[in-house]
Amino acid sequence: MSDIFHTSPLQDLPASRQSAEGASLTSSKVLVYGMNYAPEMAGVGRYTGEIAEHLASLGADVTVVTTPPHYPGWKVQQNHGNRYSKAREERVMVFRVPLLLREKMGGIWRLLAPASFALTSAPVVFWQILKRRPATVFCVEPTLFAAPVAQFAAWLVGARTVLHVQDLEVDAAFAVGHLAGFKWLKAVGLAFERFALRRFHQVVTISTRMAEKLSEKGIPPDRVAVVRNWVDLSHIYPMKEVSPYRAELGFSDEDFIVLYSGNIGAKQGLNVLLDAAERLRDQPRIKFVIAGEGPSKSELENRYGHLPGVRFLPFQPYARLNAFLNLPDLHALPQDRGAADLVLPSKLGGMLASGRQIVVTADPGTELADFVGETAIVTPPGDADLLAEAIRRAAANETPTSKIDQGQLAKGLSKQGGLSELTRFVLPRGAFKVGGERAVSDHGYETGDGQKASK
Numbered sequence: 143m144s145d146i147f148h149t150s151p152l153q154d155l156p157a158s159r160q161s162a163e164g165a166s167l168t169s170s171k172v173l174v175y176g177m178n179y180a181p182e183m184a185g186v187g188r189y190t191g192e193i194a195e196h197l198a199s200l201g202a203d204v205t206v207v208t209t210p211p212h213y214p215g216w217k218v219q220q221n222h223g224n225r226y227s228k229a230r231e232e233r234v235m236v237f238r239v240p241l242l243l244r245e246k247m248g249g250i251w252r253l254l255a256p257a258s259f260a261l262t263s264a265p266v267v268f269w270q271i272l273k274r275r276p277a278t279v280f281c282v283e284p285t286l287f288a289a290p291v292a293q294f295a296a297w298l299v300g301a302r303t304v305l306h307v308q309d310l311e312v313d314a315a316f317a318v319g320h321l322a323g324f325k326w327l328k329a330v331g332l333a334f335e336r337f338a339l340r341r342f343h344q345v346v347t348i349s350t351r352m353a354e355k356l357s358e359k360g361i362p363p364d365r366v367a368v369v370r371n372w373v374d375l376s377h378i379y380p381m382k383e384v385s386p387y388r389a390e391l392g393f394s395d396e397d398f399i400v401l402y403s404g405n406i407g408a409k410q411g412l413n414v415l416l417d418a419a420e421r422l423r424d425q426p427r428i429k430f431v432i433a434g435e436g437p438s439k440s441e442l443e444n445r446y447g448h449l450p451g452v453r454f455l456p457f458q459p460y461a462r463l464n465a466f467l468n469l470p471d472l473h474a475l476p477q478d479r480g481a482a483d484l485v486l487p488s489k490l491g492g493m494l495a496s497g498r499q500i501v502v503t504a505d506p507g508t509e510l511a512d513f514v515g516e517t518a519i520v521t522p523p524g525d526a527d528l529l530a531e532a533i534r535r536a537a538a539n540e541t542p543t544s545k546i547d548q549g550q551l552a553k554g555l556s557k558q559g560g561l562s563e564l565t566r567f568v569l570p571r572g573a574f575k576v577g578g579e580r581a582v583s584d585h586g587y588e589t590g591d592g593q594k595a596s597k
Contacts, residue, residue: 171203171274172568173301175267175292176282177259179208179236183457184405184434185488186308187213189371190282193306196561197568198233205274206234207267209241209259214405214436216243216255226266237270239263245437256285256311264291271295278302278568281342284311289338304568305339307347308371309485310355336360346567349486351509367567372560373491373552378464380497387462387469391431391453398428398537400501401470403458404489406436411476411503416446417526418533423449428537431455431470467496472536475502477510479523486510494552499543501532517548 172194180191190208198204210222218224227238242258268291271279279296281289283305296303312331336359339345346367347353353366393399400419406412412432419430432442433455443454458466467473473493486509493500500518503525504511511520519541521528535541 170201170278170569171276172197172205172278172280173267173271173274173276173292174204174206174234174280174282175208175263175288176206176306177209177241177256177285177288178213178282179206179211180231181219182211182213183460184214186282186284187211189308189488190306192557192561193280193564194234195232197565200565203274204234205270205276206236207263207270208236208238209263210238212241212243214407214434216245216437218243226262237266239266256287259285260288260291263288267292268295271299271301275299276301278304280304280306280568283307284309286311286335286338289342293338293341302344303342304344304346305342306564307345307352307356310352313355332359344567346564348488349509352486369560369564369567370486370555371488371491372557373495373555374557375495375552376557378467378492378495380495381464381468385465385468387466391469393429396427398472399431399470400428400472400474400533401431401433401467402474402476403431403433403466403492404487406432406434406439406442410436410438411478411523412438412442413445414503414524414526414529415474415476416442416449416452418530419446419449419452421526421530422534423451425534425537426451428533429453433458433466463492464496467492468498470498472533473498473500474533475500475510475518476529477503477523479505486513490514491552491555494548494555497545497548499536500548501529501536503529514551515547517544517551519543 174190174194176186176190178185178187178190179194180187182188182191194204194206210224210227211219222238224240224243225238226240229236239259239262241262242255267288271292272295276296276299279292279301281292281303283289286305289305293303312328312335339356339359339361342361342365344365344367345356345361346369347356348369348371350368353368356366357363388395388397388399400415402410402412402415404410416430416432422428428451430449430452432452434457439454446452447454473496475487475490475493477487490500490510490513494517500514502510502514502518502520503523504514504520505522514520519532519536521532532541
């Protein structure tokens with residue numbers, strides 16, 4: 143992490159604060175507005191779904207305006223249509239709007255998809271805000287394109303606006319080359335971003351580097367807070383027994399399994415991991431499993447599918463996720479250098495909670511490298527030779543890492559603590575009268591953990 147801003151691990155809240163939280167939310171109305179939502183398993187949609195359900199479980203009247211579940215494959219999931227719909231899902235009223243989709247979502251299409259959501263959702267979110275008069279309008283980035291309509295409607299009814307920044311989408315789109323041929327769009331996008339960001343009452347993001355970048359875009363530090371993405375420690379934990387996936391997938395006890403599980407896209411840098419697999423083809427004991435979906439999957443299958451030690455799988459059922467995350471001897475978390483500090487991979491929480499060893503590609507001084515410290519093996523992004531060597535050494539048990547520290551990091555990312563702290567930022571200031579002093583960085587960011595941030 144940087145020298146100027148550190149985040150202490152999130153802690154579970156005392157029962158008194160949780161009960162006060164529930165009392166504060168009773169009869170409150172919250173409108174959640176974002177392009178991704180449950181039942182999407184990967185990325186932003188899963189977290190936004192858990193946020194909405196958590197608020198509803200505390201007594202809030204929650205309405206969501208979103209799209210059909212489509213990520214990360216960029217195609218509408220079964221049992222859903224790409225059309226306007228309305229349904230009560232669990233305890234939440236969900237309005238879904240159509241989205242411009244195609245299987246190859248590169249280039250200008252990565253701009254057109256969120257723009258289409260802004261267009262199709264505008265009348266729905268505007269009317270729902272006017273009709274329901276929520277206390278808080280909770281927007282999620284991506285996508286920021288949709289924000290101005292929600293901000294205007296919220297202003298009309300006197301609602302508070304909160305932005306949850308999961309991805310600095312303008313920076314990321316150009317950093318990983320999605321819009322490399324449209325450089326003029328970057329100036330337009332950044333100007334629009336600054337305009338929209340400054341009009342939120344509160345901005346919450348998932349990493350300190352992202353908080354710093356948001357302040358550089360003109361948001362006062364006292365309006366920026368950090369709450370990291372979480373992991374459900376009651377669902378993901380180290381298994382004492384051997385994962386049943388090892389036998390089901392035909393691996394032997396001698397095999398050393400390297401697993402990547404998550405979105406398969408440009409930001410993940412998976413080509414480097416698979417280049418490392420190619421360099422290790424003379425090590426038949428080392429096996430690679432790539433599980434997930436995304437726009438780059440078919441290309442990677444065509445390019446690396448011939449390797450005997452590489453296997454591609456779809457996402458596994460959430461009910462079996464713990465067994466799957468306990469399958470490998472080594473989790474792999476590759477990351478494109480251009481995306482460093484623009485996103486903090488949410489899949490890291492599950493890796494840590496599984497108790498399995500982790501290899502990360504990250505430059506020194508990036509938040510990811512600083513966060514994992516000595517709990518993971520760290521190699522430079524883009525260097526397949528060094529990554530292959532790190533995997534070879536891990537298979538030879540030459541690079542032990544600290545499982546005690548790994549468990550402490552996982553505990554600091556608890557779902558209960560993360561949701562409780564995020565709820566405090568969603569509500570207007572002063573809604574809670576209990577609890578300790580806020581954690582505040584040297585720049586004034588609230589860290590969301592109830593303790594002073596330390597240098």
